[in-house]
Each structure stands twice: as C-alpha cells, then as structure tokens.
Amino acid sequence: MNFSIKKIIVITLVVISIIAALLGCDSDSGSEPDMEFHKKNQLTTIYKYGISPLNTDFVKETTTLVETIKRFQNDATLVNLQAAQKQWKAIQKVWKQLELYDLGNIASSFISFEINRWPSDIQRIDTNIKGTQVLSTAFITSLGSSSKGISGIEYLLFSNIENTSVLDMYTTDTYASRRMEYLLALSEDLQTKSIALQALWQTHGDGFTTALENGISGSQNLVVNAMVALIEEVILTKLGKPLGDSNGGTVDTQLLEAYYSEFSKEILQQHLIALQMCYTGNFGQNTEQEGFDDILELIGSKDVADKLIEQFSVCQSAIDAIQGSLQEEIISKPAAVVALKNSFRDLLVLIKIDMANRLGTTITFNDNDGD
Known part of the structure; x- marks a missing residue:
C-alpha cells in the first residue's frame, strides 16, 4: 500500500469519526x-x-x-x-x-x-x-x-x-x-x-x-423526596392509623386528620392535586409545562411516565369512590378506604422506586419510612 492510499484511508477515518461524534451529540438528548x-x-x-x-x-x-x-x-x-x-x-x-x-x-x-x-x-x-x-x-x-x-x-x-x-x-x-x-x-x-x-x-x-446539581442538595432531588414523604404520610398516618394498621386492626376515626371538621377526604384530594400538578408541571395557568413526565421521556423512560399518569387517575377514581365523608366511609365501607390507601401505595412505588431510579434520585430517610 503506497503513501497516498494510506493518507486517504487516514483522512477518511478521521472524517467518519468526526461525523459520528457530531451525530452522537445531536442524538444524545439526555x-x-x-x-x-x-x-x-x-x-x-x-x-x-x-x-x-x-x-x-x-x-x-x-x-x-x-x-x-x-x-x-x-x-x-x-x-x-x-x-x-x-x-x-x-x-x-x-x-x-x-x-x-x-x-x-x-x-x-x-x-x-x-x-x-x-x-x-x-x-x-x-x-x-x-x-x-x-x-x-x-x-x-x-x-x-x-x-x-x-x-x-x-x-x-x-x-x-x-x-x-x-x-x-x-x-x-x-x-x-x-x-x-x-x-x-x-x-x-x-x-x-x-x-x-x-x-x-x-x-x-x-x-x-x-x-x-444531582444529589441530596439539588432541588429536583428535594422535590422527589418531598413527594415520597407526603405519600408515605398519607398511607401510614392519614389512612393507615385510622384503619387500624398500627393497633391490631381497630378502626379509629378520631385518628383522621381534620376529624372535627370531617374534611379528611378533601385534604387527600388536595394532596393528590398538588402531587399530580408537580409531576406534570401543568398548574393550569401556564403554557410552559415542563414536568417530571417530560424529563422521563427525555431520558427514554416514557413507560414510567405513562404508568404514573395512569396511577394518578387510579388514585382519583379511588377518592371519587368515597361517597360520603371519610369518617363515614371508614366505618360503613372500609374496603373503599383500603382501596384508596392501596392506590397511593402503588403511586409511591412508581415515584420512590421507578421514577427515582430513572432520574438518579437519592431517597433520604424521613419520619414516615417503614412502608
């Protein structure tokens, strides 16, 4: 092989490498x-x-x-x-x-x-x-x-x-x-x-x-942990304790948050609204809707993004299934309240494990851990 052919081959390889690198940068949306x-x-x-x-x-x-x-x-x-x-x-x-x-x-x-x-x-x-x-x-x-x-x-x-x-x-x-x-x-x-x-x-x-930044000091990491902590509080304290999960199965409506006002169900509704808006970035009055679902799609995790959207709907359906106050339902139809708790538990798994793992979130210890 003479010098000219070698030179052509080297130049060709260099050009191919440059093109591949440029294409890689363009396609690497993450x-x-x-x-x-x-x-x-x-x-x-x-x-x-x-x-x-x-x-x-x-x-x-x-x-x-x-x-x-x-x-x-x-x-x-x-x-x-x-x-x-x-x-x-x-x-x-x-x-x-x-x-x-x-x-x-x-x-x-x-x-x-x-x-x-x-x-x-x-x-x-x-x-x-x-x-x-x-x-x-x-x-x-x-x-x-x-x-x-x-x-x-x-x-x-x-x-x-x-x-x-x-x-x-x-x-x-x-x-x-x-x-x-x-x-x-x-x-x-x-x-x-x-x-x-x-x-x-x-x-x-x-x-x-x-x-x-990534890690526990980054705001995205803090938000994910806040979502996890709130959902765990709903499962363990706001629903689990009144259902008797921590005292041998004895139902106690007085352990419901906002027991005196019978506003417990409405509180859970507002928690769910806040969680879903935070997840989607859709706060109703804006067009700049950048949420966790968009980030997940960006890194190739649309499957997780879609599962979470579906689970938010499941949680909403479970709240809608509570006909009267939570105080009344936990006595007359405890199965509906258990179903509501389980819907939040499934939401927790998707956020605390699936979404957190895909985003590289560090889940920190909080007082509600133990689920």
Missing part, C-alpha cells in the same frame, strides 16, 4: 447540558406557577379568615360561625397543596410546624382558654405548635358536631369571651406566619430554581 436546561425549566415551572401563586393565595385566605373571625366576634351568630368554618376550609384547600413544598431552607425554618401541627393538643388549648394569661401576640408566639395553627383553629371552630353547641361556647359558656379572643389570636398568628412563609420563598426562590 446529555448533561441538555438535562440542566430541562431541569431548570421544570424547577422554574414549579416555583413560578405552583409555589409562588399558592403562597399568594395562602396569605389572601388567612387574611380573609382574620376578617371573618372579627365579624364573628362582633356579631356571634350561627351565620357568622358558618362563614368562619367555610373560610377555614378554603385555607385548608390551599395549604394542603402548599404543604408539599416544605423542603430545603423552608423545611429547615420549621415554619410549617407553626402553621399546621397535627394532631392538636386540645387539652392544652382548653387550659390556655381557662387560664389567666393575657391572650396577646407574645403569648401566642410562645405557645408550642400543637396549641395553635390551622389544626388548633379547626378544634375551636368545629369542636362539636352540632353548630348550635359550638356557638354556645362563644356566647353563653363561662369562658366564651376568652375562647373568642383565643380564636382571633390564633387566626392573626396564622396570617403572620403565612406572610413569613411567603417572604421565605421570595428569599430562597432563585436558589430553588438554580440548584440543578
């Missing part, structure tokens, strides 16, 4: 720079269209609650009591979506405990009402989280199945005046905490959307 671009879009979508609007709504609803309770204080009628109860439910619908995003710097602040520590210490609440302490802002601030917040307000507004009996506690009871003062003070403290939470997110929002 390359590191490309993944960072999509991850940035996904996190921006979550913050801009999910977290930020929820914080705005939460401040708005807590402010309205304060106004509603002040009207109730000035005119303690059944109508005004019912208005306060309705507004409490409006707050829960927002909070139970926002609760998903208790992560990173927000979780480290422990502000969520101040906003909603469940279950409430009702004995301590009653002791505070019957005490002699001035129910000032400083006193409320000094209280443990289980004596205030959303759950504490629920107890004060729904402490009896008969609203006429609840109203009596604010009108004719020996401690009626202090009970009203305590209720108003808790609502004002909740409003203050909602404003503080919004400020925290405004401070840390940019950090959330730019933490693109």
Whole structure:
C-alpha cells in the first residue's frame, strides 16, 4: 500500500469519526447540558406557577379568615360561625397543596410546624382558654405548635358536631369571651406566619430554581423526596392509623386528620392535586409545562411516565369512590378506604422506586419510612 492510499484511508477515518461524534451529540438528548436546561425549566415551572401563586393565595385566605373571625366576634351568630368554618376550609384547600413544598431552607425554618401541627393538643388549648394569661401576640408566639395553627383553629371552630353547641361556647359558656379572643389570636398568628412563609420563598426562590446539581442538595432531588414523604404520610398516618394498621386492626376515626371538621377526604384530594400538578408541571395557568413526565421521556423512560399518569387517575377514581365523608366511609365501607390507601401505595412505588431510579434520585430517610 503506497503513501497516498494510506493518507486517504487516514483522512477518511478521521472524517467518519468526526461525523459520528457530531451525530452522537445531536442524538444524545439526555446529555448533561441538555438535562440542566430541562431541569431548570421544570424547577422554574414549579416555583413560578405552583409555589409562588399558592403562597399568594395562602396569605389572601388567612387574611380573609382574620376578617371573618372579627365579624364573628362582633356579631356571634350561627351565620357568622358558618362563614368562619367555610373560610377555614378554603385555607385548608390551599395549604394542603402548599404543604408539599416544605423542603430545603423552608423545611429547615420549621415554619410549617407553626402553621399546621397535627394532631392538636386540645387539652392544652382548653387550659390556655381557662387560664389567666393575657391572650396577646407574645403569648401566642410562645405557645408550642400543637396549641395553635390551622389544626388548633379547626378544634375551636368545629369542636362539636352540632353548630348550635359550638356557638354556645362563644356566647353563653363561662369562658366564651376568652375562647373568642383565643380564636382571633390564633387566626392573626396564622396570617403572620403565612406572610413569613411567603417572604421565605421570595428569599430562597432563585436558589430553588438554580440548584440543578444531582444529589441530596439539588432541588429536583428535594422535590422527589418531598413527594415520597407526603405519600408515605398519607398511607401510614392519614389512612393507615385510622384503619387500624398500627393497633391490631381497630378502626379509629378520631385518628383522621381534620376529624372535627370531617374534611379528611378533601385534604387527600388536595394532596393528590398538588402531587399530580408537580409531576406534570401543568398548574393550569401556564403554557410552559415542563414536568417530571417530560424529563422521563427525555431520558427514554416514557413507560414510567405513562404508568404514573395512569396511577394518578387510579388514585382519583379511588377518592371519587368515597361517597360520603371519610369518617363515614371508614366505618360503613372500609374496603373503599383500603382501596384508596392501596392506590397511593402503588403511586409511591412508581415515584420512590421507578421514577427515582430513572432520574438518579437519592431517597433520604424521613419520619414516615417503614412502608
């Protein structure tokens, strides 16, 4: 083989190598720079269209609650009591979506405990009402989280199945005046905490959307772990304990979250809505819908993406199958509640194992582990 032929062969091989490399770059949609671009879009979508609007709504609803309770204080009628109860439910619908995003710097602040520590210490609440302490802002601030917040307000507004009996506690009871003062003070403290939470997110929002690294400090990793923790809480605590999973099978409806208000099913609905919107990136008011499903398709895991979409529908169907309140159904048709719990368990497997493995997520230990 002469020198010219060798030279042609070498040049040809070099050209082929360059073309192959270029084609490889074009087809490698999961390359590191490309993944960072999509991850940035996904996190921006979550913050801009999910977290930020929820914080705005939460401040708005807590402010309205304060106004509603002040009207109730000035005119303690059944109508005004019912208005306060309705507004409490409006707050829960927002909070139970926002609760998903208790992560990173927000979780480290422990502000969520101040906003909603469940279950409430009702004995301590009653002791505070019957005490002699001035129910000032400083006193409320000094209280443990289980004596205030959303759950504490629920107890004060729904402490009896008969609203006429609840109203009596604010009108004719020996401690009626202090009970009203305590209720108003808790609502004002909740409003203050909602404003503080919004400020925290405004401070840390940019950090959330730019933490693109893999590993436990990356925002995508934090979000996946938050989804896992919430679903585990639903399975083990919000459904499992009332069903008797941890006490030999004895059903106990008083272990349901929002037992007094019979709002347990609606809370689970809001959790599911938050989880699904976070997964798809479809928050209703945006066109920049970059979600986990898009990331999974990007890395060639459309099978997992589709299974998750299907499982969200299964969970929704299981909630829809609960005809009355969760309190009623767990007694009369426990099988339907078990089916609901199992639907969330299947969702957990898909997120904690299938999706997490495909994304390279590090699942960290949380208090609900043990499923």
